Amino acid sequence: MNIVVLVKQVPDSGSERRLRDDDYTVDRESASNIINEMDEYAIEEALRLREAYGGEVTILTMGPARSVESIRKALSMGPDKAVHVQDDALAGSCALGTSRALAAAIRTLSPDLVLAGAESTDGRVQAMPHMLAERLGFAALTGARKLTVQDGTLTVERQTEEGYEVVTAATPAVVSVWDTINEPRYPNFKGIMEAKKKPVTTLGLAELGLAAGEVGSAGATSTVLAARNRPERQGGTKITDEGAGGTKLVEFLASEKFV
C-alpha cells in the first residue's frame, strides 16, 4: 500500500504566534517552527500500515524553503521519501489554493491512502481532507481514532460531537487522525542519520502544471482586511481558601448572576 502523509510546518502553539504586519500571513520568521502535532500521529499510523502490509510512505509538505527542517524530522521517524511543494508564487495561498497545489502533487504520486492530522494548530480549518477528496475523487474519512484495513477496505472509528461512528470506504481515500489513534515513535539516532540521505523531491508550479494566478496571494479567494491583538485578559480577584473559599466563590457567582 502506498501512503502519502501530509505534514505541515506550523509555529509552535506553545510560543507566541503573530501575523505579519504587511500582508497578515502567519509570521514564520519570528516563530519557532515545528511539525504540526497531529501530523506525527498520521506518520506513525502510516508506518504501522507499512509494517503490516508493505509499500511506501511519502511525506508531502507545502511550504517555504525552511519547511525542509520539518521534512527531515518527519523522515527521521521512518518514511521512505518526501515531496516538497515549494514555489515563491505559493506564498499567501488560501485553503482553496493550498488544496489545489496539494491535489496536483498527490496526483503525481497515485497513492492508495493519504493520511493527515485532523487539524493544524495554526489554521484549525479542518477542511483540507475534504477539499482534497473533492478534487481527487477520493473518499474522505475524518477524525479517526481507529483505522483498520482489510482487502482494500478501510474502516474508521471516528469521534463525533455526540459520540462515535464507524464508517467504511474503499481506497483511494484521505483519512485524518486525532491524537487518540496511536503513540508516535521518537526518531532514533539511526533514523536521524538515514533521514539526511532520503530523497526529497521539490515540485514547483511548473512541475505541478499550475498557473501563478490559481494559487498564492494572486489566486486567493479571501483576504484579511485588518488584524489586531486581543487585549490581554487581566486576572481579577484571587483569594486563598482559609475555610470559606467555596462560599466566597458562590458569592462571586451570585454577584455575576450565575446563581
Place this chain on the structure above:
Amino acid sequence: MAEVLVAVEHAGETPKKVTLELLTLARSLGEPSAVVLGGPGDTEKLVDRLGEYGAVRVYAAEHEDLDGYLVAPKATVLAGLVRSINPAAVLLPSTQEGKEIAGRLAVKLDNGLLTDVVDLAADGTATQPVFAGSVIVTAKVTKGLPLVTVRPNSVTPSQAPVAPMVSTVEVELTDADRLVRVVERRAEQKGTRPELTEASVVVAGGRGVGSAENFALVEELADLLGGAVGASRAATDSGYYPHQFQVGQTGKTVSPQLYIALGISGAIQHRAGMQTSRTIVAVNKDAEAPIFELADFGVVGDLFTVVPQVVEEIRKRK
C-alpha cells in the same frame, strides 16, 4: 430581500442551538432560509422551531443517503441549491461537519471560505479570532459569495416567529457522493447535559482532579449550574475523562458565559480553547498556576474542600 442560506444542524428532532444562532445572524444580513439536509421526515420535526427563529423559507432536502453517507452528499445538495437560488450568503456551523461541508462547497463552487467566524456584517466583512483568540482579524471572501462557518456561542439567539414556506429540494446524488458509508452511530454523551461547544456554562477538570472517579465532583457542579463538563488534555490523556470532552488547542474551543476550571494549571494550549469565555473562575492548589492570570475570580486551595462547599452553598441558595 436577498436570501441567506443557513445549513441546519440538528440532534434528533430539534435544531441545535447553533442553528438558532445562525438564523438570528442571518436576519441581520437578509431573509433567512433554513436548509434541512437529513433523512426522510426530518424537516417536519424541525420546521416549527426554525420558524420561531425567523426562517422565512425552509428547504427540505431529505434522502436516506444524506444520513447514510458522510458529508459529500450534503455538500452536493447544498451546492445545487446555491447554484439555483444564488443567495446573498451561506452560513454553516463551525462544527467538524459544518467545516467539512463548507470545504467541499468551496471547491465545488470555486468560492472563498472563512471559518470560525464570530460576526458577519451585511457587507460580508467577517470577524475571526485566530491563534486561539490572541489575534482578531477582519476578513472578506473575494471570490464568490460570503461562505462562512460561524462558531457556536458567538450570537445570542433571539426569536422572530414566522410561518415558514417549505420547499422540497430534489436530491440527486452520484456514486462519487456515496464513497463513505456510515455503518454504526453511537452516542456517548452522558445524560441531559448541554453539548460542550454550545453550553453557556462549562465546568472543567484537570490533572488536579486526580482520577476518573473524582470527576463525579466536576459533574455534580456542572449539573447544578446546568452546564457541560470539560477536561484538560492532562485529564483526558490520563483517562480521567473521555477525549471528546477535551478543551484546548488539540480539543474543543469553547466560549461560554462562565468557565470554571478545577485543578487546571492553565498551560497555553488549554487557554487556547477557553480564553474567550466571558467569565472565568479557577480553583487550584498552586497559587502560581497561570490559570489565575486570566481568572476573574480565583481560589487558591484544595478543590476537594472548596468544590463541595460551593455545591452546598449553591444548593442552599436554590
